[in-house]
Amino acid sequence: MLFTRRVQTVGPIKEFVNADNFSHIRKEIKKINKKTAAHGIKASLTTLATGATAISITNILYTNHAYAQGPVEYVKGKASERIVEAFMPLVDMIQALSYPIALVMLTAGALMFMINQKDRGISMIQNASIGYIFVQMMPIFMQLIVEVGISVAVP
Incomplete structure (x- = not known):
């Protein structure tokens, strides 16, 4: 009785992987992008190949350089x-x-x-x-x- 297994249901995988789990982070990223838009910097939420989620910061002027010329x-x-x-x-x-x-x-x-x-x-x-x-x-x-x-x- 002391070491009994408890099963906890977390819901379906679709709900777990849903992007709404990061909604508060997305709101912060939008605030950052509004402040840094004048400097040509953009932040975005990126899912890595390992499954981890990271915030990536890119320089808009540099990344769009190929398309400009x-x-x-x-x-x-x-x-x-x-x-x-x-x-x-x-x-x-x-x-x-x-x-x-x-x-x-x-x-x-x-x-x-x-x-x-x-x-x-x-x-x-x-x-x-x-x-x-x-x-x-x-x-x-x-x-x-x-x-x-x-x-x-x-x-």
Whole structure:
């Protein structure tokens, strides 16, 4: 008698899964959306694949960006971003190698200057310095070229 089983009926599954269980949360989300609409932010109630319910917050301006410019332009923009991202490890490697190479050339230029070949030494130092600066600015040039290409290609 002390450990008797009690059966509690909670109702049918349809009633349990019904969205009215979250009506108070939906009201709060509507209040939040009214306040944040001016900032381009929207909250919504989302059911996850595991069955859990979560509140998702999205940036309206970002999510509707694809529809604002058309699907073809959106895909072209994403493709160019992916290509630039694919080359970034190569750019990073070249930038990392530029320091020791510039150091060797600067040292060689200083040695040339020391052994009375001033013109050749100063020329090596200048070329190494300018080359190092250009290599370090390569990502900026790359981004500039991509932006010019996008502006020329899109009518």
